[in-house]
Amino acid sequence: MKGLLSSLIVCFFLAPSASSAQTPPQADTDKASVVEGNNAFAVDLYGKLRNQSGNLFFSPISVSTALAMTYAGARGETASEMATTLHFTLPPERLHPAVGALLSGLNAPHNSYQLRIANALWAQKGYPVLDSFLKLNKTDYGASLNRVDFFGAPEAARSTINQWVAQKTNDKIHNLIQPGVLRADTRLVLTDAIYFKSDWQTQFEKYETKDDDFYLNSRRHVTAPMMHRTGKFSYMKGNGFRALEISYKDFETSMIVFLPGTYDGLPALESSLTAANLRQWMGQLQPVPKVILAMPRFTVTRDFGLQETLGTMGMPDAFDRALANFSGIAGSRKLFLSEVIHKAFINVDEEGTEAAAATAVFGVLGAIFGGPEEPPIPFTVDHPFIFLIRDNRSGSILFMGRVTDPTK
Numbered sequence: 001m002k003g004l005l006s007s008l009i010v011c012f013f014l015a016p017s018a019s020s021a022q023t024p025p026q027a028d029t030d031k032a033s034v035v036e037g038n039n040a041f042a043v044d045l046y047g048k049l050r051n052q053s054g055n056l057f058f059s060p061i062s063v064s065t066a067l068a069m070t071y072a073g074a075r076g077e078t079a080s081e082m083a084t085t086l087h088f089t090l091p092p093e094r095l096h097p098a099v100g101a102l103l104s105g106l107n108a109p110h111n112s113y114q115l116r117i118a119n120a121l122w123a124q125k126g127y128p129v130l131d132s133f134l135k136l137n138k139t140d141y142g143a144s145l146n147r148v149d150f151f152g153a154p155e156a157a158r159s160t161i162n163q164w165v166a167q168k169t170n171d172k173i174h175n176l177i178q179p180g181v182l183r184a185d186t187r188l189v190l191t192d193a194i195y196f197k198s199d200w201q202t203q204f205e206k207y208e209t210k211d212d213d214f215y216l217n218s219r220r221h222v223t224a225p226m227m228h229r230t231g232k233f234s235y236m237k238g239n240g241f242r243a244l245e246i247s248y249k250d251f252e253t254s255m256i257v258f259l260p261g262t263y264d265g266l267p268a269l270e271s272s273l274t275a276a277n278l279r280q281w282m283g284q285l286q287p288v289p290k291v292i293l294a295m296p297r298f299t300v301t302r303d304f305g306l307q308e309t310l311g312t313m314g315m316p317d318a319f320d321r322a323l324a325n326f327s328g329i330a331g332s333r334k335l336f337l338s339e340v341i342h343k344a345f346i347n348v349d350e351e352g353t354e355a356a357a358a359t360a361v362f363g364v365l366g367a368i369f370g371g372p373e374e375p376p377i378p379f380t381v382d383h384p385f386i387f388l389i390r391d392n393r394s395g396s397i398l399f400m401g402r403v404t405d406p407t408k
Contacts, residue, residue: 030090030098031105035395037087038064040275042388042397044085048309050270055300055408057344057401059194063306066192068099069119069143070318070337072136073329078317085314100140105394106194112249113198115391118168119143122161122189124150129188133329143190150186158182161189168193172345188329196389196398197352201247204229204350214296215383216405218263224296224406226382227350233293234285235377241269244293244379245285248352252393255353256282257295258386259379266384266404273386282390289374295381298406299347306340346401353389 042060049056064086071082072092082088088095107116119141123129125148137143148157158177165176168191204227214224234245240261247254258281260269307319317323324336346353389399 026094027098027101030094031101031394033090034088034095034098034102037089039278039395039397040087041085042400043273043275043278044087044313045309046273046400047270048313049304050402052304053404055298055302055401055403055405057300057302057346057399058304058342059344059399061396061398062192062194063342065099065103065117065119065141065194066190068096069137069141069190069192070326072096073130073133073326073335074318075327076325077323078315078325081315081317085310096136096140100142102394102396103141106391106396110250110252113196113253115194115196115198115253117192117194119193120164120191121145122148122157122191124148124187127187128330130329130331137190141192150182151184154182154184154186155179157186161191164191165193168195170195170197173343176343187335194398196253198248198253199352201249201251202229202231203352206350209297209350212294213382214406215263217383222405222407224298226294226296228292228294230290230292230376232287232289233291233379235288235291235379236281236284236286238281238284240265240272242379243281243285244291246293253389253391253398255348255387255389256285257379257381259381260383260385263383266386266402269386270402288377290376292376292378293381294379296403296406297349298403299345300401300403300408301343301345302401303341303343306342307338310340344399344401346399 038061041064045058045060045063046056049058067082067086068088071079071086071088074082090098103117119137121129121134121137121143123145129145134145138145146160148160150157158179158181162175162177165173208228209225210228211223212226213221214226215221236243241258242261243256243258245254245256258269258273260266311319317325318337321336325333326335327333329335384402384404386402387400388397390397
């Protein structure tokens with residue numbers, strides 16, 4: 001099965017009662033700032049979600065992008081809180097074009113894999129959305145406006161949006177919006193979808209995959225299919241863990257596996273995972289001539305309610321009926337967010353990676369090798385680990401997660 005990754009985010013708002021040109025050097029600097037902020041948000045979000053039990057998987061860049069679209073309509077303290085939580089350090093007139101430049105780069109044609117991002121707006125028929133909000137989302141996010149009837153035909157609107165979701169995720173996410181979720185007072189939905197498809201640069205041979213022990217901790221283990229490959233990788237050894245980079249086609253994207261040094265070492269590794277540490281660890285990856293790699297095939301499906309998480313991360317006003325200020329969307333303070341739901345899926349096998357993710361945000365009323373041959377490095381992923389999938393050209397974290405039990 002060829003590798004495929006996809007993710008999407010949907011933002012719901014329910015009603016209760018222009019990009020400037022930049023010089024190339026500044027544009028590059030601003031885009032780098034966006035990537036750094038997005039990655040910091042990814043680590044922050046992982047730090048909150050890790051408290052849940054079991055396997056974990058989500059798409060931080062999808063969440064960041066959709067919330068950036070939402071942030072375009074935020075004002076006052078609501079905007080300040082969102083900027084802090086999302087690590088937006090640029091002023092809005094530079095932030096949104098920089099996000100747009102990042103998305104354009106990710107959407108550029110690729111020779112041996114697919115990576116594309118799509119955005120859209122869905123508004124209630126007759127509901128007035130400010131031209132400035134529509135223009136910004138169209139110019140910087142490529143998000144066109146679609147009119148639907150949440151008030152008179154919510155199920156038809158649900159079907160329309162779900163069909164868009166399925167199309168943009170290559171039929172990996174179906175019925176994201178469940179019956180009864182869209183209500184008569186829904187006014188606006190923002191959607192973002194990311195899709196990635198690639199094989200490994202060097203595939204694992206299927207005949208070498210064998211069942212073996214995967215240690216859930218120092219006391220328990222399960223039997224899981226372990227893939228095997230020996231070759232050149234980028235590798236680093238840290239304090240209590242090791243990391244390995246496994247490249248996809250053309251080396252433009254890769255999976256990085258962070259493996260604790262002991263069977264019970266995942267909590268300590270997660271506690272040490274900060275944006276600064278991750279940046280340092282990634283910089284310490286160095287090519288080595290021979291690694292003997294064993295890692296499990298795995299499939300992870302997870303869903304989360306993120307509204308409380310985002311509130312505790314620093315943006316509570318967005319979810320507060322009395323305090324939310326999204327007057328940059330429709331010219332009034334009648335909109336606020338109520339729920340954020342994220343659902344994600346990933347499958348990793350000998351050929352590549354297949355994944356899909358979806359998020360809903362609801363609002364409610366009110367190298368070259370030479371010299372002597374070095375000994376091979378064994379890298380046996382037989383106990384809980386963290387992983388991420390990165391676009392190497394921009395440095396953006398596309399997906400992030402952990403595996404505590406590959407049989408679940």
